[in-house]
Amino acid sequence: MPKTTHKVVVIGHKNPDTDSICSAIAYAELKNKTSNLVYEACRAGELNQETAFVLDKFDVRPPRMVTDINPKVRDVDYREVPGFSGNTSLRRAWQVMRDQKIDTLPIVDSDRELLGLITVKDIATANMDIFDRTVLAKSHTTYHNILETLDGTMLVGNENAVVDRGRILLGAANPETMESLMEPGDIVLLSNRYESQLCAIEMHASLIIVCQGAKVGKTIVKLADENDVAIMSVPMDTYAAAKLISQCAPISYYMTTKDIKKFTLVTPVDDVTRVMAKVRHRYFPILDEDGKYCGMLSRRNIINLRKPRVILVDHNEAMQAVEGYDKAEILEIIDHHRIGSIETSGPVYFRNQPVGCTATIVSQMYDEQNVEITPKTAGILLAAILSDTLVFRSPTCTPQDKKAAERLAKTAGVDVESFSEEMFEAGEKLDGKTTEEVFLQDFKVFMCGDIRFGVAQGNYMTDSNLRAAQALLTPYLPEALQKQSLEDLYVLLTDVPEEASTVLCAGHHAADMLTAAFGVKPEKDGTTVLAGVVSRKKQFIPKIMGAYQEL
Structure with a gap:
């Protein structure tokens, strides 16, 4: 329906992670409390198991999925x-x-x-087809239409009846002429002449239209009723009625x-x-x-189309943004990654802080706006921080993240250690997942010059689950490379307790880039183990970008 208020879409990146989803939900809530516009949190892809667990635990409804914000009807x-x-x-x-x-x-x-x-x-x-005198019968015009168009009154007959036969005739000056012109079932427009009215009844007209509001005698009414002839009285003269009567036909x-x-x-x-x-x-x-x-x-x-309005959270890379972002009006960008490739047509509010999680920034904005964070919102913001910082193990983690997490945990009423174990366990389960689902649960595409490469990451608390993911994903890499239209592809399987990542790769330059970036050679099984590397954003992407730039 036409909008009196067009919603502003608050949305994270494609293949969303917990931070992308939870920050969008929390920020939309904050904006709805502090702005006159209407904001809706949306997601640009399917929920991964970790995020689904978090939303279910805190009884938060998953946002609507929007994969394309190109303007629609x-x-x-x-x-x-x-x-x-x-x-x-x-x-x-x-x-x-x-x-x-x-x-x-x-x-x-x-x-x-x-x-x-x-x-x-x-x-x-x-209206130009004035010679079709049978148009009312052919179009099955209702008496109601005739009454409405000619502003008439029904004297004899049923206004819900339908014209199903006869021609339209303008009554002659004398009955003799009428007898030679009329056929049974005709519709006759007459004046107040008694003889003409009587002749029309005797000739078995289907409908008599008496013009100029002339009175119709009781005898004529009685005879018409006995002979099943309908009578209408209309206020206009016969010329005007004749001009309008074809307009009684139904539009069908x-x-x-x-x-x-x-x-x-x-x-x-x-x-x-x-x-x-x-x-x-x-x-x-x-x-x-x-x-x-x-x-x-x-x-x-x-x-006069108004462009869709959007706020981007947890990303500012064109390759990661929802389809159609470039046709929308970007109002704000809230992020904690490197400055990427998104361009805007005008100035926007752009908040980018070197912290471990977008949720940390969002929680700060609640404080700045003096808006109280509810326990549910605190819970999902906490989950986002724990996920992005790997429970404070990631080098991207800052004192601001820790401080925000401690406060949010208190508001949400949860214990950080036990909750994080639950959350990571739910996220790393492979049961019931397809290979593609495991691959896409946290996957991003990057550009370096003309080279398009992708980096997926999965975080694991147990070595058995990590090895199971490795066995599942290794044979899938060539297919993923083709599906995503990439030159190179990397998958980081991060062992959270050991603070290391096993890297799977495929593509034209991938193996050489890993060696150039990290100075290590692949293992016999083709994998590369990067000790101390747990952050895609801070530890992996900068170095791999440097290697591509050298290339």
Whole structure:
């Protein structure tokens, strides 16, 4: 539906980790408490098991998944033009078009299924076809339409009846002429002449329309009723009634039903623009997620499109951002990584601090805004810090992270050591996971010049789970390399207690880059063990980037 308030999407990177998800949730909550806009936390990929465990433990609903924020029809202020019944008269349709300044109306059934469209051109064409005297019968016009269009009153008959036969005739000056012109079932427009009215009844007209508001005698009413002839009284003269009567026909008779260009709420605006460039229609119907009609879209609506607004958390690399970010208005970036490749069309609020976790920054912002952190929010922020800093073992961890974690643990009512063990155990389980799911649970893509490479990481508390992940992922690397369109690929299997990482690699330069960056040669099984390396951000990426730059 058209938006009075467009939500601002708060979202982390693709293949989100716990920090990416939890920081988005917490920051959206903070913004909703301190701003007049409406903010929604979203995720750019599936939850990994660790994050799912955290959200479940603190009873926090997972954010909606959004993998593409390219503008869709639902982001456009389209017109909520109501759907019209196919029985609506041409006259009534034209009045609506005039009053609403629109040249196309949708025709729907009682269940909002789109049946067709009627345009001003269709109505103009119908009005020019003045010689079709059987149009009311062919279109099965209701008496109600005739009464509404001619502002009439039903004297004899049922206004819900339908015209199913006869021609439209303008009553002659005398009965003799009428007898030669009329056929049974005709619709006759008459004045107040008693003889003409009586003749029309005797000739078995289906409907007599008495013009100029003339009174109809009791005898005529009685005879009409006995002979099953309907009578209407209308205030206008016979000339005006004759001009308007063809406009009583239902719009379903003239509507367009074939090759209707329509869109759904999730149709990308780029696709809409391409269609509009090839079609001369001004308005296009929109269908909702159930395939039901919900509004009309015009070129003007597209021109006036408001870009989706987004806040990026825990990343500022174009390769890691949700699809369509470059078509959106980026309002803020909250991150703790190196300055990456995202460009903005204007100035934005960019907060980047050298701490171990985005959640630490978010918790600071709660304090700065004097907003109390709830136990649930404290719990998920704590989980993000423990995950990103490997329970303070990572070299990225700072005193600020530790201080924030201690305070959050107290608010959430949890013990850091026992909770972190639970969380990592839930995250490293491989049961029920596909190889691709294990690979993508924390995977990021980077660029160095023209070289595109990816780095995945998994953190393990036990050596058995680490070896199981290694056995699972090693044969998958060539496939992953191709699927992700990479030149090189690295997988860090981090032994948290031992503070070391086993690196799997594949690609054109990967093995040479590892040797150049860390001065170690691969083991016999092709893996490289990096003692003391646990942080992808601070220990692995800077050195591997340096090696690529030398290359």
